[in-house]
Amino acid sequence: GYSYSNTVPGPIGSILGPAKDPKANATLPFACSLCGSCTDVCPVKIDLHHQLLTWRKEIRVKGFLPxxxxxxxxxxxxxxxxxxxxxxxxxxxxxxxxxxxxxxxxxxxxxxxxxxxxxxxxxxxxxxxxxxxxxxx
Structure with a gap:
């Protein structure tokens, strides 16, 4: 959320932020341990931790990783x-x-x-x- 420089909080924000501006929000998917708890408790069963992993790979490939x-x-x-x-x-x-x-x-x-x-x-x-x-x- 705001503590991660994004309007949408939590893992959803860590997915939506890079979708909006991958360069500016490149660090958001890395603020997660990828333990899968967010996926387990997601009420609409979004595969959050795999999406975060995918964003990590894409950010690395695009060269946005510091x-x-x-x-x-x-x-x-x-x-x-x-x-x-x-x-x-x-x-x-x-x-x-x-x-x-x-x-x-x-x-x-x-x-x-x-x-x-x-x-x-x-x-x-x-x-x-x-x-x-x-x-x-």
Whole structure:
């Protein structure tokens, strides 16, 4: 809605905004986790999350995706496909991030942090916690 610079709120606005002006509203489809909950609760059964995914692809193909978003998505894609590196980076982040100065965490590259504080970072990953507490070998 208005908080996303669009008149129509929520996932519908994230679909209609790029349809009206894809360049100006290129970021709207990326403000969604694509979990599918919006599709599940939609009273008229619009396949919202797939439409948002389609808009993401179209925005990327048309070149409207900011360079910073393209680079971060490529890096995350690579990281998510390398489990050992993912675990290593997670462990490093858990040990380093709590000690970083605020200006390194909350800057113009971190749009999310403009309006929110990072949650407390756990000492161990969920995977480590599960192995410690529920390893049924």
């Amino acid at each position: 360079v910073s978003k393209r680079i971060s998505m490529k890096m995350m894609s690579w990281l998510m496909q390398a489990p050992r590196m993912y675990r290593f980076v997670g462990k490093m982040a858990r040990s380093i991030v709590p000690y970083l100065p605020r200006f390194m965490l909350y800057n113009r590259m971190n749009d999310w942090g403009k309006q929110r504080e990072l949650p407390i970072i756990p000492k161990q990953s969920f995977r480590e916690w599960m192995k410690q507490n529920h390893d049924d070998k």
